[in-house]
Amino acid sequence: MYVARLAGLPVFDPNGDQVGRVRDAVVRLRTTNRPPQVVGLVAEMPLRRRIFLPMGRVTSIDTDAVELGTGTLNLRRFEKRPNELLVLEDLLDRRVTIEPDEVPGVVVDVAMEANRGGEWSLVRVAVREQTGRLTRRRGHLREVDWARARGLIGVPDTQGTANLLALLEGMRPADLANALQDMTDGRRNEVAAALDDERLADVLGELPEHDQVGILAALDRERAADVLEEMDPDDAADLLAELPRAEQEVLFELMEPEEADPVRQLMKYQKGTAGSVMTSEPVILTPDSTVAEALARIREPQLPPAVAAQIFVTRAPMATPTGRYLGIVHFQRLLREPPAEILGGVLDSGIDPLRPETPLVEVTRRMATYDLVALPVVDSANRLVGAVTVDDVLDHSLPPDWRDRDTPPGGDGG
Incomplete structure (x- = not known):
């Protein structure tokens, strides 16, 4: 079973509930010349926590899913131990030499196999040969025994990123x-x-x-x-x-x-204020724009959902700071109006805009009170200077280190 083909497969417990998705395989180096032992898989659970799944818990691996047997999962965050490697992270794209003919190549995948006793090991390596300084993209892909690929273990002289990037692309x-x-x-x-x-x-x-x-x-x-x-x-x-x-x-x-x-x-803008967290590029149109134009604008794929949920209507110019702020049109209202209707006739002017100096606690309170995903921010001349979206509020309301991976003491590498 080639490990790169496992990446992204769903992992199911005995009840048929999905635990997470496979992200890598963990191998333990041996003191002998035997290939590394595959001790488990790394699965990513909801909330981006990565846990270790011992191979002893794995009852089935196929092209569609990985199934686990009965038992309790250890939910501590996975930490790699000094004598362990992650197959995709550490071995993919390594430059190796194929023995005995000393042909240089780059690792594109590694296969693991179970023996009769149920122990998994790395057995074969898929290597794309190199000619000169360039790796051939077509042909000359060789599958060789683990022992024939020199340079897999130890600190690599060079390690590219092409094959790993292909796995991360989606x-x-x-x-x-x-x-x-x-x-x-x-x-x-x-x-x-x-x-x-x-x-x-x-x-x-x-x-x-x-x-x-x-x-x-x-x-x-x-x-x-x-x-x-x-x-x-x-x-x-x-x-x-x-x-x-x-x-x-x-x-x-x-x-x-x-x-x-x-x-x-x-x-x-001062930290902890609306001005410090707002985006200066909300969706802005003039009051003579039509509903059809507004719908086309919020369909643009690069717009985040919170930004695309509403149109801010102002006098020209439309770049911040704009002309006088007039109101807001929510996308649900756009869906209920005729395409030829102009925004000036359907805008909501009853939502009081924020000022740049408004404290975040007030921004949060107002969003929660009126069930809004964005609020306009205007300056002293009532010009739109930006908008605060709910994702920005959440980002700055959570603890400063909320994006850091949790690192409990000890490891669970196998």
Whole structure:
């Protein structure tokens, strides 16, 4: 059974309830020349907790699911022990040499197999041969015995990211951020650097601040500025606030002015206020826009759900700070109105906007009172300067380290 094919498979308990999804396999190194023993699987449960499933609990593995036998699951967070490896994280993309003909290659998968006694071991390695400096993408994929692939154990001279990225490609940004936290700093930075700017920006927004800073610092400054431009302005402002002032200015200078200016503005607001957590890019239209235009705007796939749930109606200009703020139109109202109806005739002007200095506790109270997912923020001239969304309120209402993986004492590696 090749391990990469297990990644993402659902794990079911004896009652048929889903426990989580397979994310990796844990192997224990041996002192002899025997291949590493597969001691268990790592499964990701709801709330992004990763736990260890001993192979003794696994009763069935097929192409659709992994099934567990009876017994109590240990729900402590998985921690890798010094004599253990994660197959996908540690072995995928390693550069190896195939013996005896000394052919260089890159690991694309590793197979495990159970003996008659039920003990699982790594037995074969799928290696793509290399010619010169480039790996052949088609053909020359060899399956060799574990013992013939030299360079699998120990600190690799080089380890690429292509095959690991392929496994991570379908993950949501929050799940990918969770996977990065399980990696060593070096591996995490390599994988993060290999993501495109937009994908990395989305993932950074889901990481704890110290991990955000670490990844950003590992990038060259031009790339870091490009990634900051792709982030939501409020997320970029939060990240830049963690950097020294001199580094902030260097990155601001490298960013395009139209991308840097909203971030600079957000950083001027006092922490713990509506201004410090709002997005400066809500959906804004003028009162003569039609319902059809509004529906087309909120269908844009890059809009987060909380932002797309309403249209803010203002006088021109529509970029913040806008012209005079007029009101809000919720998407449910848009669905009930004729497409040709203009927004000025259906807007709700009864929701009092926030001011940038409004404390977060008041923002939270008002959202809960009126069951809203976003509130407008206006300046002293009644110009819309942004909107506070419910996800931003939750993010800043939870403890500062809520994105950190819980790390109880001890490990449960096998």
